[in-house]
Amino acid sequence: MSELRYNPLLGEWLATATHRQDRTFLPPADFCPLCPTKPGHFPTEVPEPDYDIVAFENRFPSLRRDPEDPVITSDGIYKVEPSIGVCEVVLYSPDHNTSLAKEPVEKIHKLVRVWRHRFEELEKRSFVKYVFIFENKGEAVGVTLHHPHGQIYAYPFIPPVVARELAQSKKYFEDTGKCLLCEIREKESTFEKRIVADNDSFAAYIPFFARYPYEVHVSSKRHLQAFSDFSKAEERDLAAILKQILAAFDRLFDRSFPYIMAIHQRPSDGADHNHYHFHIEFYPPMRTATKLKYLAGSEAGAGMFINDTLPEIKAAELRDLVEPVEWKEN
């Protein structure tokens, strides 16, 4: 059972999804529901063994194409809506033990193209206002299945974090005639000390205003709003810089590095969002090899993050671990 409830205090929607309480939680590798079904073994979610990447609807979705009626009716300021939307899972590989960081750049390039296709397909649906592509990696950020995968939520509204970025970007554009994220990227490129990696089409940096010690942002150099604006060269350059960042993350503490990866694109509501700008944000929870950054009183209760580190120093740490990307010809 799921439904959308409106929080009048914050002016934002949340989803209840009680059926998700029963979803599979950290099963042993032999019983991974995201591995391809093997002959003679239990049927998993994926019936075919041979593929590059698979996308499918989540069995325990927060949003559905055909949602049930809410269990409660709207009452004044307490608005309730059916939880219409789409929740997809994107499997990066049939191999249970790999990760995006371990995959070759060619595979990440394939994933970029799948992301583009899923974005373009999902935004065709009339009820979809925002397509959010993301990955939760590692138990530290709440992952319940270790098989390498990301997710896509197609929301019936613009989610609040993106809405705030849109509002800030619009105001900056109205005040200056410039794109805020272009300005940020150019400022980081000029300053250099917070740059982690760079290529012809993208820059990766820990921004001046980072909330997490290793909060890398990847921003396009051209003023793009979504995957659908990418050239073929930009698809490859995004794959290359992602490979560099993800591999550097794993080298940092010599372990598979947990993170949340959030891809921010323009909404799919048909409005003009030319003031907005494609970028990817990583929120890694680790602040040292043994310590996590928790969202405590100030962060969770007041919304003010306290970063125990300086972005200039953390960017230098990561930058020293970035290696060139080598493409193999197909």
Next chain:
Amino acid sequence: MRNTQVEIRNDEMHHRGITLADGRYMIFYTFGEQEASAEEFVSTAEREAASPQRTTPQPIRSRQSNNHV
């Protein structure tokens, strides 16, 4: 840090959809050369998947699973 790149050939993306027994869609992506027969099948499954109002699912495989995310 600059990248070295080579032109990638034979990297055309193909996708092929199926509908699971419970009506959910699943889309397989492969890259490179492929047999011609899959395309028509895909578009049918994706039309089904793209419909906001789910029509009667046409299960291609009947299965139960213990997923998940």
